[in-house]
Structure formats: C-alpha cells, structure tokens
Amino acid sequence: MTKKNITAHCAVDYAFKRIGGKYKGRILWVIRDGFMRYGELKRAIVGISPKMLTQTLRELEADELVSRKVYLEVPPRVEYSLTSTGEELIPFIKQLRSWGEKKMSQN
Amino acid sequence: MTKKNITAHCAVDYAFKRIGGKYKGRILWVIRDGFMRYGELKRAIVGISPKMLTQTLRELEADELVSRKVYLEVPPRVEYSLTSTGEELIPFIKQLRSWGEKKMSQN
DNA sequence: CACTTTATTGCAAGTACTTGATACAAAGAT
DNA sequence: ATCTTTGTATCAAGTACTTGCAATAAAGTG
Numbered sequence: 001m002t003k004k005n006i007t008a009h010c011a012v013d014y015a016f017k018r019i020g021g022k023y024k025g026r027i028l029w030v031i032r033d034g035f036m037r038y039g040e041l042k043r044a045i046v047g048i049s050p051k052m053l054t055q056t057l058r059e060l061e062a063d064e065l066v067s068r069k070v071y072l073e074v075p076p077r078v079e080y081s082l083t084s085t086g087e088e089l090i091p092f093i094k095q096l097r098s099w100g101e102k103k104m105s106q107n
Numbered sequence: 108m109t110k111k112n113i114t115a116h117c118a119v120d121y122a123f124k125r126i127g128g129k130y131k132g133r134i135l136w137v138i139r140d141g142f143m144r145y146g147e148l149k150r151a152i153v154g155i156s157p158k159m160l161t162q163t164l165r166e167l168e169a170d171e172l173v174s175r176k177v178y179l180e181v182p183p184r185v186e187y188s189l190t191s192t193g194e195e196l197i198p199f200i201k202q203l204r205s206w207g208e209k210k211m212s213q214n
Numbered sequence: 215c216a217c218t219t220t221a222t223t224g225c226a227a228g229t230a231c232t233t234g235a236t237a238c239a240a241a242g243a244t
Numbered sequence: 245a246t247c248t249t250t251g252t253a254t255c256a257a258g259t260a261c262t263t264g265c266a267a268t269a270a271a272g273t274g
Contacts, residue, residue: 008211009133009153012200015207016132022232025123026116038251046116049233054252074241075250085210092202093119099195100122104115129262145221156263161222181271182220 018063023048023056025093028082031066032090035079065089125170130155130163132200135189138173139197142186172196 008014019025023045030036030044042053057080060066065086071077082090115121126132130152137143137151149160164187167173172193178184189197 008207011204011207011211012132012136013207014211015203016127018207018210019203020123020127020129025119029119039249042251050252051234052232055232070251073250074239075248076239076252078251088206092199092206095199095202096122096126097118099199100115100118100120100125103125103192104118104121149221157222158264159262162262177221180220181269182218183222183269185221 018065019089021056021059023052024060024065025096027053027056027060028065028086028089029093029097031080031082031086032093035069035081038078038080041080060086125172126196126200128163128166130159131167131172132203134160134163134167135172135193135196136200136204138187138189138193139200142176142188145185145187148187167193 008017019028026045027041030041036044038053038057041057042048042050045053048056057066057068061068064083066080067083069079069081071079115124126135133152134148137148143151145160145164148164149155149157152160155163164173164175168175171190173187174190176186176188178186
C-alpha cells in the first residue's frame with residue numbers, strides 16, 4: 001500500500017487532513033502506549049463500529065502513522081502500533097487533550 | 108448564539124470535534140495575528156467558497172473560538188478575531204503545522 | 215438611474231462519510 | 245458435528261458535509 005497523496009494548500013491544511021477524521025485522533029492516542037489488538041481498540045474506542053475501525057486503521061496504515069502486524073493464528077490476531085511518524089504526533093494530541101479537558105470542565 | 112453542545116467520548120474526541128472540520132484550523136491560523144475582514148479571509152483561505160467560509164465562521168463563533176464585529180457601514184464591514192480560547196489553540200496549531208511542514212518536505 | 219462594492223443568505227444538488235446487516239475462515243472446545 | 249472466537253470484507257442505505265448559483269442591502273460614483 002502506498003502513501004496517501006495529500007493535496008494541501010498549506011502545512012496546516014496538510015496536517016489536518018492527515019490526522020483529521022472522526023476517530024483518527026482517538027485511535028492514535030489509544031495506541032500510544034504500545035501494541036493494541038484490533039479487539040482492544042474496539043473496546044477502547046467507544047462508539048466506533050467494527051467497519052469504521054477497520055477502515056480508519058487502514059487509512060492510518062496507508063498514511064504511515066500506524067503499523068499493522070498480522071500473526072498467522074486462528075482465531076486471527078492483529079496488532080497495531082504507532083510508526084515513528086505517528087509517535088511524533090502524540091505530544092500534539094496530548095496538548096490538545098489537556099486543552100479539551102480544561103474546556104470540558106469549564107461547562 | 109449559544110455555545111455548541113459537544114457530546115464527546117473523551118477529551119481528545121472533544122478537542123477534535125471543536126477544531127476539526129475542513130477549514131477550521133486554517134481559519135484560526137490565519138486570524139491569529141489580529142483582525143481580519145471577511146474578504147481578507149476569503150483571499151487567504153484559498154479554495155474555500157464564500158458559503159463555506161461564512162458557515163465555518165459562524166460555527167467558530169458559536170463555539171467561542173472567534174469573535175465577530177460588525178461595523179454598520181455600507182458596503183458592509185465585518186472583522187473577525189480570536190477569542191482568548193481561540194488563542195489558546197494557536198500553539199498547538201503551530202506545532203502541528205511544523206510537523207506538517209517537515210512531512211511535506213520529506214516527500 | 216445603472217453600476218459597483220461587501221458580507222452574507224437560501225435552496226437545490228452533489229459528494230463524502232458512516233453505519234448496519236450479513237458472511238467468512240479455520241482451530242479449539244463441547 | 246456444531247459452536248465459539250477474531251478480524252475483516254461486501255454491499256446497500258442513510259446521514260452529514262460542501263459546493264454552486266442566484267439574490268439581497270444600501271451608499272457612493274459617473
């Protein structure tokens with residue numbers, strides 16, 4: 001799978017296109033600590049449908065933010081982890097998350 | 108106009124819902140330096156349709172990230188600026204932008 | 215008076231994003 | 245043999261997001 005070709009008007013646009021999407025931020029955040037199996041992710045990302053989770057993981061993989069390791073076992077076992085590029089985004093998500101926490105508590 | 112009521116699963120989700128959207132990041136980034144008239148924004152955010160710009164600005168306003176000042180002149184004159192909450196987001200966008208610049212140049 | 219200017223608005227139309235339901239493989243347990 | 249488990253695919257359907265086009269106000273200019 002090749003890297004998604006993103007057409008952007010500026011770096012801000014580019015970055016938002018790469019991590020934007022309904023669940024991408026949450027998925028990256030949940031995977032941050034290490035390897036996560038598909039099923040663990042499904043439980044962690046409350047509200048996501050299996051369909052959407054698979055699809056979003058594929059996009060993140062094509063976009064080289066997440067890597068996917070398949071174990072040839074039955075029942076299947078697939079582990080996801082961040083690539084180094086994905087890891088670079090964690091500080092940003094962390095900050096954004098703090099901001100979110102602060103703002104949520106201000107309601 | 109009241110603040111948009113965001114239902115989020117976690118702080119990451121919340122934050123992304125608040126600044127996610129095709130043009131929100133770029134708009135906030137462009138406004139960062141001070142007051143911007145509608146027309147200036149339209150020229151700065153290449154590719155956005157007037158309709159979309161207005162709509163997104165309304166969302167940002169309802170969400171208290173941007174404030175809108177109308178001058179009672181003809182032809183009309185409307186200036187947009189960041190609220191203090193909007194300003195808090197600039198450092199993150201800046202960081203994200205640096206990441207984007209770096210990644211774009213790596214192609 | 216007709217024309218230009220600025221910041222919108224309304225509506226129809228098109229495209230993109232998400233979900234839901236159903237189905238599958240193939241080893242291990244019952 | 246049947247059931248369970250895990251990760252995913254397929255296809256139809258629904259919802260949300262974006263765009264395009266036309267139209268408005270009301271003062272200033274020629």
